[in-house]
Amino acid sequence: MNILIGVGIAIAGLGGFVLFLWLLFEWQYKTRQGNLLEFDSGVWQFLTYEPEHYRLELLLTATNHTRNLDVFLVEVNPILSLLSSDNLDEIHSKVQLRSRHPNTGSRNDNYWESYIVNPNQSTGVEIQIDLSGKNLEELKTAWVRVCYTIYGPAGREEKIKHCIIPLQFPDANQRERWRPTPDADVLPIRTHILSAGDNPVEVMQRYVISHAQAGDIVTIAETPIAIMQGNFYHPSDIKPQWLAKRLCYYFKSTSSLATACGLQSLINESGAWRVAFAFVVGSLAKAIFRVPGVFYMLAGEQARLIDDVTGTLPPYDQFIVLGPKNPQAVVDEIKAGTGLEAAIVDVNDLRRVKVLASTSGVSENLLNQALLMNPAGNAAEQTPIVLIRPNTPT
Template sequence: MSDEAIAVRWFDRGELELSGVVGMGTGLGIVLWAVVAVILLIALGLEWKYRTRAANPLEIIPTTWQLEIYEPHYYKLTGEIGLSNPSAGIEVMVTDLQARVLLLSGGSTQALSSLITVTPNHPDAEARPDGYWFAYIVKSQKQTQAQLTLDITGPDLTALKAAWVKVDYVVYGPHGREERTHHDVIPLAFPSSEMSRNWRPVAQGDVLPIHTHLLTPLDNPTEIVKRYVMPHAQAGDIVTIGETPVAIMQSRWFDPAQLKPGWVARRVCQFFLPTSSLASACGMQALVEVVGPTRVLLAFLGGSVAKLFGHAGGFYQLAGDQARLIDDVTGTLPPYDQFIVLGPANPQAVVEQIKAETGLEAAIVDVNDLQRVKVLAKTSGASEEFLQSALRANPAGNADEQTPVVLLRPTASEAQL
């Protein structure tokens, strides 16, 4: 065999061996990539499961309170708070539950004393006689309760306005240990209709600020109108309620201590004026909780671009009505000055219900001392022009007047429009 033939033979053999090695390498690479892909899919699946799983899924069933004894020297209130686990397949534990109370008064509270006790009312376990809250498992789609008893004594309780009850509880479950607080504000002073007699003249009519008790989630707008407005109302009148009181009655408020500002809230809030309710990380996070971080971020980017072209207010237009309606802490009267209050939900349905049950035209409004009036919702018979002119002077006030409702009485000519 010639040298050329031997060389060709060795060349062919080397090519075959090399192609085999390359083939083995390609196959091994595919296997490795497949393993990496499977690991990534598992990791993404775990992350998705974590993010979509309720964070220690325990919900508070709104407390019902009864004022059992209401004497000048002694008040006794009882309430029942519920703890519900609506999730399927997850158990959570309530390892502690305690309550404390703060009395809100028009005078000094130094001579007053209050005692609040918690008695577990579990469906399958008796309460301990010493009042100790033992760690209790709230099983999947089950619930439990606790009885609250509040005793208030003193030489004169008539100046008390409300009791602010804070229920502190610890939830232990898949997301670790969480300390939470539930808030109840219980009114204790109920003004008579005689306090609301000061009609004031305005252009094309008169207005009457209506005194009420301290409104809470225990109330609803229609019942407030029936109780405090109807004694003064007549056909053709319009009842207006501030947007913040309506939101409070709907339980649309956040405890800043329970909010955890995320990446979007902490960064976007820095670009707002200090006087804005969105200038704090918690205030912005409240908006994120309502509309989501993606919309807030896109609204910020879109608003920024619009501002470069001379268009102001783009963020609020893109983020939605709630961006304008949020009141950060200090934004309303005590004790809600400690909370972030949202705008009301479905205000049109609220005014329609008021009209259906009372016959009065109604509106929900946002009014301030800068003579700005925003009508969030109104019934068909309420004139937008009259609402604007009658409320421009802000007859309800922005301080501690406790007149969240204003009755408007148009003149005969205005009422006929």
């Protein structure tokens, strides 16, 4: 009997040891970085900008962020979509792909030759877009989907990098019409369709300075700031998990959290435990105490700011756009670069004005009054900036 007990203890001990090794092995696997190769937002420029001929160059950098593993960039395939206010029948487009590998030549036949990117190293991709035709002035944006395949320890993965390039630029010096409000005049300012290649200070210098004077306040919507920061994601890049798939059904259909991808984007920012806690407490507060909005107070700032698919003008209507990162730093940079007091705001047609960040000389009461009727609009006005001129010095 003692022998049997001893054997049983030995087997149990061996089983526990094997289980420990298995859990350790799984933990190591889960914490490995895998195929962590990513593209940056890219930089672009016009090589030719003539009435019937545009030629653009888009340069992207792919970086292997793993600590000690090679990742292969085995395929790159750019796909171009043009957005226009007119038909595209007479517009012809051509896309050329070239590699920009360190210390090697590049091919000119649009073929991407597999390339090994070493740990913490980068390689470059050059995409040239040639557009010709009679209606180029009607083109608004070029949407480049850079489809690429990476290969490494985590297997073969297909991904897409989305690049939005503006093609139509309003005249910054065009005379605009000021609109009166009780305490200030407001001027909605039209811009090109902003992208991750834009900088908020440069946008203000380009479109606002010619209309502004000392004492003015410049405001910009939160969504364009997030877009310029690259803080938007295509739903195909978001993988909804267990929590998002189940909780999304409890939000109103008009909410940006009513889809699994929309809610998962919040979970990615705030964390699953925080969102779950906010949901439980918010549900109890609403059901028992009739207090709405507790979830949004507890789930993090992004809960109120996320715009799901269709929430923004094309081509961003295909994306989930989050709120801006570090908005206070952005308004401080705008003031330093323009000399104007500045604010980032969230305004809608329901007469709700939320100030995300503002410089020290801004009166929130004045902003609420001046922006109450949403002069920037919520449709396709393409006027994300509103210049405010107080009737009396602030």
